[in-house]
Amino acid sequence: MKKTKGITLTRRAFAYPYVLFLMLFVVVPLVLILLNAFLVDGALSFDNFVEFFSDTTGLQVLENSLIIGFATTLLCLLIGYPTAYFLAKYHASSKIYVLLFILPTWVNFLIRTLSTKAIFLALGIELGMGTVVFGMVYNYLPYMILPLHTAIAGIDKNLIEASHDLGANGLQTFVKTIVPLSWSGILSGITMVFIPSVSTFAISELLSNRQIFLFGDSIQTKFSQNMYGVGSVMSLVMLLLVVLFNLLVNRAGGNDDDVSRSML
Amino acid sequence: MMKKEKVQRAFAESYLAIVLALLYLPILVIIVFSFTNSANFSFSNGFTLEAYASIFTSEKTPALLDALKNTFVLAIVSAVISTVLGTFATIGIFYLKPRLKKITLAVNQLPLVNSEIVMAVSLMVFFATFAFPQGWVRLIIAHVSFCTPYVVLSILPRLKQMNSNLYEAALDLGCKPFEALVKVIIPYISSGIVNGFVMAFTISMDDFIITQINKGQTGIETLSTFIYEDARLKSLEPFWFAVFSIIFIVVMTALLVVNVRKSKREEA
16 A cells, blocks of 8 residues: 555656746746736836837727727638538538538648738739738637537537427427537637737738738737837737637636547 | 428539539639749730749759758758657646646647737747747747647647556566557557647648748748748749649648548548
């Protein structure tokens, strides 16, 4: 008995190097962001917050990013839900067909974005808000389809039949049974699209010929200009969004899709 | 009734086909026009392999090969470190006290759910504050930090499936704890380890944001940062059409082959 106790201790000890690693390279950097946001010349101050929240162009960038992020997420959901639903309904047994919808994400997003840009230019389509949203949807759609598909494919078929037996027609079954049961997938998909599309770096720059500047680009710019204070405040705003969305997803119960790409 | 179902099915299939076509259209267009050696999508040059030939002669080629080499070196080193670190970590985490286990797994999720740009700048500030040497050290630490969580999450489910008596049995049969770990636990979770390694490797190769922000002034370019620096300001040259086509074909074929084999194995 004594021996077993000693062994559990040794096994547990294998976690310590990684715990240390996480503390050092994940937690401490985020704490530094927090410190940089609240410290001005070594003293506690809200100057960075005042500077960010009184800067109308900075807020405009945030607003634009939220609008683009919202539009991208909505479009991905509208296009992705039927896709995931039809895949689950008609291609449940064909993993490869589902895979085809996810495959493009494995080619670097810069390569795909530059290709899309070249095509827009060749077609004479003016680069702007529209092309940025198109590029984002094109990029993030698979991240919406995957969690939705996992959720919908996991619905017990008997529940759908029961709904029909109880007199619901196709639409009623869809609205009252399928959508609520895939709720965790919907939230998961929204998070996986919204967070990166608000904070994306480079897509908007490439697809708008540097006219549209989004939150991710402006965080990067602040840090490259050594304005750590304001940059940190902006990172905190982003972190707040991340935390909010993940709380929502966790409350809905499904958070297994974070490793979405591992399912391939 | 039958007819209605048929119409619905036809609608669903065409919807899926359209979405699929949209997802692949830019890729296919680039591949087609990589054979015409024209940057503005014209067929005026007819069918030609000149764009591909330019890969051997372009003044960009040495830099491209260098970037390719860096991408591979970074991906292999990061994947190996992440896999070793992650494998032991997962076994350890699995036996941590519930509270500590929960906290560790939550922190392990952070790099996955966090906005990439925030991860990137927080590491940059960290490296600058503590004066880490620029270049490879920073890049490898950064890559290991976002790769290891994937390794942990691909091994954890395997460990959950394992019968804990197996380990106890090994001890009863005279194994030392470390021996039991190497001879019993690790073989049992080996598929998770391999999966984790492949994930870490591909995710490291695919990364752009974190590399771009942490590469500093040392001149280390990976494939993605090199493409970004070269192609963002100009329009895409035929050279890139050819390079992109090769990347598309290699990545798609590799993934299809791996996955078809995997699903065949699962069926068998």
